[in-house]
Amino acid sequence: MAGQVTREEGARIYAEQLKGQEGPECPIPGCAGSGRMICTGWLVFSTKYGWQMESTCPDHGPGFSFGGPLWPLFREILKNKGLEG
Numbered sequence: 001m002a003g004q005v006t007r008e009e010g011a012r013i014y015a016e017q018l019k020g021q022e023g024p025e026c027p028i029p030g031c032a033g034s035g036r037m038i039c040t041g042w043l044v045f046s047t048k049y050g051w052q053m054e055s056t057c058p059d060h061g062p063g064f065s066f067g068g069p070l071w072p073l074f075r076e077i078l079k080n081k082g083l084e085g
Contacts, residue, residue: 007083011045015077018043023055024068037063039070043077051078 019041
């Protein structure tokens with residue numbers, strides 16, 4: 001994304017390194033899908049939760065998280081973009 005990223009509700013940045021990566025488990029109890037959500041590559045800002053990864057469950061659709069197996073890469077991307085620390 002060109003220019004400075006603001007920390008406004010719904011602000012989005014794209015991180016190619018995250019696209020297609022397996023993210024956290026689907027939060028829906030008894031999910032019969034793959035069990036893991038797939039990251040879309042988008043990071044979305046929430047004034048309540050901060051930066052989150054957008055992921056999709058094959059059965060339940062989109063969701064957001066900021067933990068799980070992608071946590072170290074997620075934190076590194078935010079740091080490299082000057083959005084953390």
